[in-house]
Amino acid sequence: MITYHDKLENYISLADRPAAAVYGVGKCLAAGVEYISNGTTWSSDAVEAIAAPLTGFTSGAGTVAATDTVLEAINKLDGNVALKADASDVSVTYTTITSITIVNGVVTAIVGS
Numbered sequence: 001m002i003t004y005h006d007k008l009e010n011y012i013s014l015a016d017r018p019a020a021a022v023y024g025v026g027k028c029l030a031a032g033v034e035y036i037s038n039g040t041t042w043s044s045d046a047v048e049a050i051a052a053p054l055t056g057f058t059s060g061a062g063t064v065a066a067t068d069t070v071l072e073a074i075n076k077l078d079g080n081v082a083l084k085a086d087a088s089d090v091s092v093t094y095t096t097i098t099s100i101t102i103v104n105g106v107v108t109a110i111v112g113s
């Protein structure tokens with residue numbers, strides 16, 4: 001619940017919130033997120049942060065820390081993924097065994113080409 005225009009308002013979901021043009025300029029809380037109306041459209045810091053471009057992105061490996069910004073964390077995660085071996089680049093070497101014999105529990109393999 002919040003107080004706006006000298007009245008108590010409680011919006012459980014975004015659908016309960018009036019249109020920005022009806023609401024006017026101000027803020028309201030809906031579904032646990034604070035929204036800001038400029039009198040025409042609604043926005044929120046969370047929505048704007050998600051839509052913000054990753055200006056300054058550079059890939060670099062490292063450990064993500066609690067003190068990292070979202071951009072720093074994405075840089076590190078992307079770099080860590082890039083360091084992983086390419087699963088499609090696997091070399092397999094094998095040898096053909098032409099015969100196997102077992103005498104007194106000793107296994108002998110004859111390798112041929």
